[in-house]
Amino acid sequence: MKVIPVRHGGGEYPVYVGKGLLAMQGTWDRHLSGRVLVVSDETVAGHYLERLDAALGSVAHRKVAVLPDGEDQKTLANWQKLIEALVALAAQRDATVVALGGGVIGDMAGFAAAAYMRGIRIIQAPTTLLAQVDAAVGGKTGVNLPAGKNLVGAFHAPAAVIIDVDTLATLDERDYRAGLAEVVKYGAIRDETFFAWLEQQAGALAARLPDALMEAIERSVQNKAEVVAADEREAGERALLNFGHTFGHALETATGYQRYRHGEAVAIGMSLATRMSELLSLAPTGTAERMDHLLQRLGLDTTLPSDQDPERLLDLMRLDKKNMDDQIRLVLVEKIGRAVLRPCPVDDIREVFRSI
Ligand SMILES: NC(=O)c1ccc[n+]([C@@H]2O[C@H](COP(=O)([O-])OP(=O)(O)OC[C@H]3O[C@@H](n4cnc5c(N)ncnc54)[C@H](O)[C@@H]3O)[C@@H](O)[C@H]2O)c1
Structure with a gap:
């Protein structure tokens, strides 16, 4: 087991990465307090709730809230159900919420913990690769509104993040690959050595070999931890984590959030952003080819579907939060391992x- 500390404005919390951690009572006992509400979704609860429940055996007052899975469940209505579950549990200020699931559960349970009694403890136990390397680390929580994704939320740092890599064994292939796109992102924007390591290990990662996977998660979390420590509230460096995301979000919106997993759209976005970097002579020739080659070896598509209207995508990109003065601002790379806005x-x- 590896422990990676994350420093933030309010202190520091550990991210544990290892095998079999869900069932490791000692790790849980160190971070739990008061009554405990475990939040999960139906799929994840079916696989892992029993394992976790055994490890929480010493907690006298605990309750489980299981929600249906899916991004469309990340709503204020479900958030309210979690608040009501905390009330029914008679949770006090010392209570703990445990989020067992992907980014949807982590964001929603995190936001319930941020708001209940103005903030109680949350432990994140992410079970998708995306949540392990990204969503569960950094303290961003929230829910969607019909008007847009993540429109309501709060910064609420977890007390601990417990990553049991064994949980990835049951993850759907597309969700797994989508998570790999975010792993590649860290290498592309700030860690060329990691990117080169990913190139060496692409076969092992595509096959989910445990040692390669554990190292990829650790190095991703380490990168995210450094970004969060430098810029918790996204005033500077944290914005670089949006590499590939402006193109990606436009593609997700244009296809009604039906065709792509988030990471799949981000992979296409990273390919486009790297081509853009070459076109503006910011990055050396060959950078885009290197990027595409790695993404493709990890099973990720890097082509823009022919049914997408570029003008519609451009319109959607104009709405991005990073824009100023009517210009489209993109995260680009000067080389693999160094990003700029x-x-x-x-x-x-x-x-x-036109080029892809
Ligand atoms: N807070 C942040 O900083 C941050 C960062 C990135 C993304 N996010 C959010 O994360 C969400 C996406 O997260 P996600 O990709 O994890 O999606 P998700 O939570 O919807 O999980 C994807 C699917 O995988 C299933 N699943 C989860 N773990 C499993 C496992 N171990 N085995 C089998 N099935 C499993 C889930 O039931 C679900 O059906 C989005 O809402 C996004 O906004 C937040």
């Missing part, structure tokens, strides 16, 4: 769309 001419973006 740059305003981009719309005509150049059109050219990049």
Whole structure:
């Protein structure tokens, strides 16, 4: 087991990465307090609730809230159900919420913990690769509104993050690959050595070999921890984590959130953003080819589907939060391992769309 500390404005918390951690009572006991509400979704509860419940055996007052799975469940209505479950448990200020699931459960349970009695303890136990390397670390919580994703939320740092890599064995292949896209992102924006290691280990990672997987998660969490420590509230460096996301979000919106997993859209977005970097002579020739090659070896598509209208994608990109003064600002790479935020001419973006 590896322990990675995450420093933030309010202190520090550990991220544990290892095998069999869900059932390891000692790790849980160190971080639990008061009454405990475990929050999960139906799929994850079916696989792992029993294992976790055995480890929480010493907690006299505990309750489980299981929600249906899916992004469309990340709602204020379900958030309210979690608050009501805390009330029914007679949870006090010392109570703990445990989020057992992917990013949907982590964000929603985290937001319930942030709001209940103005903030109680949350332990994140992420079970998707995306949640392990990204969503569970950094303290962003929230829910969606019909008007948009993550429109309501709060920063609420966890007391601990417990990553049991064994849980990835049951993860659907597409969700797994989508998580790998976010792993590649850390290498691309700030860690060239990690990117080169991913190139060496692509076969092992595509096959989910445990040693490679554990190291990929540890190095991703380490990168995320450093970004969060430097810029918890996204005033600077944390914005670079949006590499590939402006293109990706536009693609997700244009396809009604039906066709792509988030990470799949981000992979196409990273490919486009790297091409853009070459087009503006920011990155050396060959950088985009290197990026595409790694993504493809990890089973990720890097092509823009031919039924997508570039002008519609451009319109959607104009709505992005990072834009200023009507320019489209994109996270680009100067080389693999170094990212910058740059305003981009719309005509150049059109050219990049034509190129893939
Ligand atoms: N807070 C943040 O910083 C942050 C960062 C990135 C993404 N997010 C959020 O994360 C969410 C996406 O997270 P996600 O991709 O984990 O999706 P998810 O939580 O919907 O999980 C995907 C699917 O996998 C299933 N699943 C989860 N773990 C499993 C396992 N071990 N075995 C089998 N099935 C399993 C779930 O039931 C679900 O059906 C989005 O809502 C996004 O906004 C938050």
